[in-house]
Structures are given as C-alpha cells and as structure tokens.
Amino acid sequence: MAVERFEEHRDLLTGVAYRILGSVTDAEDVVQEAWLRWSGVDVSRVEDDRAYLVKVVTRLAVDRLRRVKARREAYVGSWLPELIVTPDVAEHAELADSVELALLVVLETLSPLERAVFVLREAFGMPYAEIGEMIERSEAATRQLARRGREHVQEGRPRFEVDRGVRRRLTERFAEAAVGGDLGALTAMLAEDASLVSDGGGKAKAPLRIITGARRVARFLSSIASGDRPRTFMESIGAEPVSGFGVEIAEVNGGPAVLVTAEGRPVSVFSLVVEDGLIRTIFLVTNPEKLSHL
Known part of the structure; x- marks a missing residue:
C-alpha cells in the first residue's frame, strides 16, 4: 500500500x-x-x-x-544543468517552460530557498502558505522570497517570448550552418553580443571560458566543422569514436536543440537562446555525465 x-x-x-x-x-x-x-x-x-x-x-x-x-x-569550466528529453512540450507547455535550460541557468543565481519557492510557486502553482510550511517560513517571508526570486529571473531571462516554430526553424538553420562550417551564415544568425557557454566538465573537449561576440562565436563554430570532413566536427567536440556520426533536432529541456550523436550515443547538445530573431546565447554541453539521460 x-x-x-x-x-x-x-x-x-x-x-x-x-x-x-x-x-x-x-x-x-x-x-x-x-x-x-x-x-x-x-x-x-x-x-x-x-x-x-x-x-x-x-x-x-x-x-x-x-x-x-x-x-x-570549483567545477572545471562553466557548470550547466543536466539535460533531459521533453517529448510532450505541446501538451505540457507550462511545465516544459520551467525546465528550459536558460531558466535553469538563471536559477543557479538564486539562493536555495529562493529557488525552491520559485519552483513550487511558478512551476507547480502551490499556495504561499503551503510553500511556507514546507520550508518552515511564514507566508509573508515566503512571499518575499518569491518576489526576490522573480526579480532575479526576470533580469536574467530573455526579454521576449519566442514562437516555438520560429525557434525550431532557426535551430535547424544553425545546425546546417554549424555542421557545414559556414562562417557567413553563422555570423548572420548571431546577435552582435552573442555568447557561447560550454560545459565539458573536464571530461570532454569544450572551451573553459565563455566566448563572447558574434564574430568570435562564429569563428569557433566554423573552426570545429567542415562540410567536406564532418568527422572534424565530431573530433573537436570530444566524440569518441567518430564513426556513425549524426545530427538531429531534438526536444531537450522544453525546446528544440541540436543533438550530435556517434553510433547512437549523445556526445553534445547545442541549445539556443533566441531574441529578436537572432541567437543571443548558445549553450554547448559535451560532458557525458550531463547527457546520459538523453
């Protein structure tokens, strides 16, 4: 029972x-x-x-x-959340939004209590009094935690909501340009102050520092890919072995992402933050421990 x-x-x-x-x-x-x-x-x-x-x-x-x-x-390089597949985004859009990679990254800036209150209130709609009992705080204190959490999240999240269809089409174009090493196409898709945040965790190849600026990001992406030799792309992102290489669009953490596989095994994921029709941030995860649930 x-x-x-x-x-x-x-x-x-x-x-x-x-x-x-x-x-x-x-x-x-x-x-x-x-x-x-x-x-x-x-x-x-x-x-x-x-x-x-x-x-x-x-x-x-x-x-x-x-x-x-x-x-x-003390993590090696940037720490990004562990990724999950979210296949039923259309049916559970609100809950899918609450696992968006960009949101989870912002939540890392909150205190543990602020994060718990934000999750319970915004994702699951629980009453403040009930949340307060769970975290052993008064309802007034819980509301204050919720307010601080929302303010931090609003400061760190993208300014505009992006249509899922638009984001998917841009992700598809990005995948094509990245695999082909098309520097011009990549640069045109990126906001001037675009950044690439990567997580290899010291277990796979990835830049240890954030790459900023459209040109620098585009050059990095084009340097790890070649239309003539796609295996160069796989080698550069730490895929071993490189045979059976594949690239597809998958629903990861509530949004479309570029999933790179080798012999059916996930080896990297590119997740895009889009604003005003341009890519503002690229999250690149190559740490195999962060990909195991895909």
Whole structure:
C-alpha cells in the first residue's frame, strides 16, 4: 500500500527535485531518500500524501543544493544543468517552460530557498502558505522570497517570448550552418553580443571560458566543422569514436536543440537562446555525465 501511494507521486517528486537541483542524478537520489523516509513512517496517519511527500523532497533538495553549490563553484569550466528529453512540450507547455535550460541557468543565481519557492510557486502553482510550511517560513517571508526570486529571473531571462516554430526553424538553420562550417551564415544568425557557454566538465573537449561576440562565436563554430570532413566536427567536440556520426533536432529541456550523436550515443547538445530573431546565447554541453539521460 505504501509503495503504491508513493509511486503515484514519483513523477511529481522527481520534477520538483530536478527543477530545484538542475541535476537528474541528484534529483533521483533525493527521491530515493524520500522513499526511505516514507517507508519508515506510519502512512495511515498521513492525510495528504502529495503535500507530505513534496515537503520531504523540497527540504531534502534544498539541503542537497546547499552542499553541492561549493562543488559547482570549483567545477572545471562553466557548470550547466543536466539535460533531459521533453517529448510532450505541446501538451505540457507550462511545465516544459520551467525546465528550459536558460531558466535553469538563471536559477543557479538564486539562493536555495529562493529557488525552491520559485519552483513550487511558478512551476507547480502551490499556495504561499503551503510553500511556507514546507520550508518552515511564514507566508509573508515566503512571499518575499518569491518576489526576490522573480526579480532575479526576470533580469536574467530573455526579454521576449519566442514562437516555438520560429525557434525550431532557426535551430535547424544553425545546425546546417554549424555542421557545414559556414562562417557567413553563422555570423548572420548571431546577435552582435552573442555568447557561447560550454560545459565539458573536464571530461570532454569544450572551451573553459565563455566566448563572447558574434564574430568570435562564429569563428569557433566554423573552426570545429567542415562540410567536406564532418568527422572534424565530431573530433573537436570530444566524440569518441567518430564513426556513425549524426545530427538531429531534438526536444531537450522544453525546446528544440541540436543533438550530435556517434553510433547512437549523445556526445553534445547545442541549445539556443533566441531574441529578436537572432541567437543571443548558445549553450554547448559535451560532458557525458550531463547527457546520459538523453
């Protein structure tokens, strides 16, 4: 009975933990720890399974986030969230938006409590009083945390909403130009102050520093690809082996992304932030640990 009651909420619990932590692996560990705690209580006395379990997971996730923040500060290169596939974007657009890579990157700038409140309120629509009980804060203090979190997110997110169809078409054009090493086409797609943020984690090839400026970003992208020798592209982004190379558009973290594979294995993902019809930011993930859930 306890197992069935827990499993009924597992997807929700994993979703809450992932949005707070930005890591599937950490989220799964938190949910497993929540299960161990659930299995040790008299569940017949629990009136609201969902509220009880979300509270447990939220507190565990906040505690874990406080611990892992120090590790992320010592990370090799830029730290980007672990990626997930989101196939049902059209049916669950609001929840898909809450796992957008650009949003998760901004959430890294929040305190653990601000992030938890933002996730529970904005992604799952929970009342302030209920959230306050989960994080052991008054409703007034919870509202203040939510306000600060929203302000930070609004400052860091793209200024305009982009039609999903427009973003997908631009992603397709970007993939074609990047694989072909078309410097002119790449430059034309990029905003003047465009940047490329890459995460290899010291486990795969990737620039350790952020590349800024349309020309510099375009030159980097064109240098790692060649229309005549596509394997050059694979080698440059750390793909081993390079046989069976493929490039496709996939729905990753709520939006279209360029997924590069070798023999069916994901080796890199390019996710684009689009503003005013131009690419403002490119997130490049090559760390194999961040791609394992694709």
